Amino acid sequence: MSQSDERRELLELADAYCADRLTDEQARRLGALLRGESERQRLFLAYVEVHAGLCWGLRGGGAGRPARRRAAGRRWLVGVGGVAAFAAGLLLALWLGGAGSVPKPSPSNPLHPPASVATLRQSEQALWIGEAPDLPTGARLPSGPIELVAGLAEVELDGGAVVVLEAPVRVELRTGSDIVLRSGRLVSRAPTRAAGLSVEAAQARILDHDAELGVAADPSGPLLIQVYQGRARARLPNVEPVEVRAGESFRIDELEPQPVPVPFEERRFVRRLEPRPTGRQLPLNRPAIDEVRVVPAPPGVRLDGDLSDWNRAGLFSARATPPWDHDYQIVGMMMHDAAGLYLGAHVRDPFPMRNVLDPETDANIAWRGGSVQVRLAVVRQQPWPLDAYRPRLRTLLRQLPGPWDDDPRIVHLNMWHFAPLAQACLYVERGMDFQSADVNPPGYRGAFQRDADGRGYTLEYFLPWPLLAAGEDPPQAGDQLACCWVVHWSDAAGRNWQGHLIEVCNPLEFDNVATFRQHGSTFLRADLWGRAVFLPRWRSGIP
Amino acid sequence: MVPPEHDEQLLRLFLAHQHRIYRFILSLVPRWSDAEDLFQQTCLTIWQKVGEFDRERDFVRWACGIAHNHVRNFLRQDRRRPVLDDEVLEQLADRRLQEGGYFDDLHRALAECVQGLPAAQRQLVEDCYGSGLTIREVARRQRRTPNVVYKLLRQVRQALYECVTRRVAWEAES
Structure with missing residues (x-):
């Protein structure tokens, strides 16, 4: 038997040991392999360590975890987390007689509170997860995890390096010159005078001395x-x-x-917090429509960038507030038939169809280069308004998770024209937790057409119901489903986001929120969305 | 009577090292419900023997020695299924204590490796280890057979094993 065969066998036996599924024969074989063999014992114990670590961390032994349901029939009444508390409490009570000299164990280090290692220099529309969702400029940041769910933030580490965080992003500050990027995007600048910066992300450790670099980490x-x-x-x-x-x-x-070289894109990352070229806070409008009618699609609709063959009975229009109203407008419409959903729009745009963000590498930020987004929840059991939030926002608001938060029938559709290939692209993210995403998935069709005056464009898309996770249960006449439209505009380069317009929204919820940050966060809260009202499908014989 | 400062020191040691004791037990008794019981018995014995602890000694070795005795007794009395014989278990316990630093490194790497799992695998780990459900209950909820869940879980454990060992080896080199 080769070494690799032997290793494989030992690992398989180790797994059966962890699963408590060793047969008598396997147990004898495992014993024979391990007896007197220190290297094999080390390998075996390393494998079992994974099992032991998971039990400790997830059965409730890890500090600060919420209590979990225990399986019936256990002989003790508390879980491992409870064991720790029980043991600590017992020790406290019996050894110290209730003396208050010992600090209580807490989710963080019970004996040494974390030291500050960085300072928040500035932020823009920032929303943090944690005790202080509105961190003020100048706030000191302790070592440990931080999470930005919306906006931008610039943080100066005590070692001298400056980091620009772009939401959504999760980072762990280890020291004044050492950070871990769990997920999301950041740009770091470590000037010569700085102590340098070590950024750990996924499987890499990046050492930055006197450099400016961007790092994007996707856990999956x-x-x-x-x-x-x-x-x-x-x-x-x-x-x-x-x-x-x-x-x-x-x-x-x-x-x-x-590592594989990919094209350098200047605007792939936000390098600095600077005023937008438009010089105003976003969005560019105040939503005025709470409903869009999804009308029956006539037979034989062509997807060619010409809306003249569409049923326009359900169209809506919106425009930016003055003085941008002339150049920033949308007319949108939705149709449906037994096969799928049709989305059409005419957008006034000073720089139409110039998006250069590549679906292969930058699909998740392609909206920055100009696009139309439609958010839709094909959750027929739960008509509008839909109480679905991004899970991190629930945490922030100290709310329990909602039943629809991770429903894959909630889709976020981003449609853009990738100029280098003249391609009608589609990016689909699912759930309010964005649990999965597809780039240009099979089955969709799309087309763009530039206006004759070069100041706008028309788009048409068809999306089959299965792509929207609604193949088994597509919307029916009378359904009122949560829906929202967002239009993004870019600069002349097709890379730099200039502003957006939001329409088809829930006016009650908008009246309840005061700031733009909440107002603009339709990707965080589905209860801000308006509704799509489905009308009966086209009957045969009716033109 | 044990002086209070001694107690406080031991309590701090216990809080800092309890996960080592628990993981030590689980490496010898893989069924977590058994390991939990043994851990609690160990905690009680640590308290009973508090006066015997010499602060110059290695606390983890001392506490794991107590845990090991409980494990021996348990396996002697509970022979539901023969797993590993006494000789091999003694050797494994010694190896676990001799190379405690290495296994602590693996443990530290584990959290990051779990974070790096695809969402579906992370969810499976959460369901199987964190929910308090049995594999059979998890399988029923996922509309899978228990065998399929066992296989998927094996894949996840193997991926995590490769990840933690690779990480620790890499960190040792850098």
Whole structure:
């Protein structure tokens, strides 16, 4: 038997041991393999450590975890978390007689509160998860995890490096020169005088001395590193360190043996917090419509960028407030038939169809380059308004999770024209937790057409019901489903976001929120959405 | 009577190292319900023997020694299913204590490796380890057979094992 075969067998036996499923024969074999063999024992125990660590961390042993339901029939009345508390309490009570000299164990270090390691320099529309959702400029940040669910923030670490965080982003501040990017995007600048910066993300450790670099980490996808100035070194397991120079971008994927070069995109990351070119707070309008009618699609609709063959009975229009009302407008419409949903729009746009954000690498931020977004919940059991929130926002608001928060029938559709390939692109994210996403999924069709005067465009899309997770139960006449439209405008380069317009919204909820930050966060709260009212489908014989 | 400052020191040691004691037990008794009971018995014995603890000694070794005795007694009395014989278990316990630092490193890496799992695998881990449900109950909820859940869970454990060992090896080199 080769070493690799033996290793595989030992790991399989170790797993059966963890699962408490060893047969007598397997137990004898495992014993024979382990007896007197220190290396095998080490390997076996390392595997069992995973099981033990999961039990400790998830059965309730990890500090600060909520209490969990216990299976019936256990001999003790408390879980492992309870065991810890029980043991600590017992020790306290019996050893100290209730003396107050011992600090209580808490979710953080019970004996040493975390030290501050950074300062919030500025923020824009920022919404934080934690005790203080509105952190003021100048706030000191302790070591530990921080999470920004909306907006931008610039943080200066005590080591001198400056980090721009772009929501949604989760970061752990370890020290004044060492951070971990759990998910999301950041840009770091470590000036020469600074102590340098170590950014750990996914499987890489990036060392930044005198460089400006962007890092994007997706927990379930590749890591992207882009260097704007200077040089950075990325250390990866089992691979020689990679040096990334100014003007270079690399994708690091566990599926690839080496980092893969990708095109450098200047606007891939937000490098600084600067006033928007429009110089105003967003959005560009106040929503005025709470309902859009989804009308029957006539037979034979062509997707060619021409809406003349559409049933326009359900169209709505919206425009920005003066003085932007002339250049920033939308006329939108929705139709349906047995096969799927039709979305059409005419958008006034000074820089139409210039989006250069690549669906291959930047689909999740493609809205910045100009797009139309439609959010729709095909949850027929729960008509409008839909109480579904992004889970992190629930945490922030100290609310329990809602039953629809992670429903995949809630879809966020982003439609844009990728100029380099003249491609009608579609990005679909599902659930208020954005649990999954598809780029240009099979089955959809789309078309764009530029206006003759070069100041606007028309788009048409068809999305089959299965793509919207509604193949089994598509909307029927009379359904009122939560829906919202958002239009994004870009600059002449097709990369830099200029502003957006939100329409088809729930006026009651909008009246309840005072600030733009909440107002603009339709991706966080489905109860802000208006409704799509489905009319009966076209009957045969009726033109 | 044990002086209070001694108690306080031991309490702090206990709070800091309780996860090591628990993981030590679980490496010898993989069924978590058994391990929980043994952990609680160990906690009680630690209190009963508080006067015997020499502060110059290694607390983890001392506490794990107590835990090991409970494990021995338990396995002697509870022979529902033969797993590993006494000799091998003794060797494993020694190895676990000798290389405690290595296993602590693996434990530290585990949280990050769990974070790096795809969402579906993270959910499976949460369901199987964090919900208090049995595998059979998890399978029923997911409309799968228990065998399928066991197989999926094995894949996740193997992925986590590869991840933690790779991480620790990498950190040791860098």
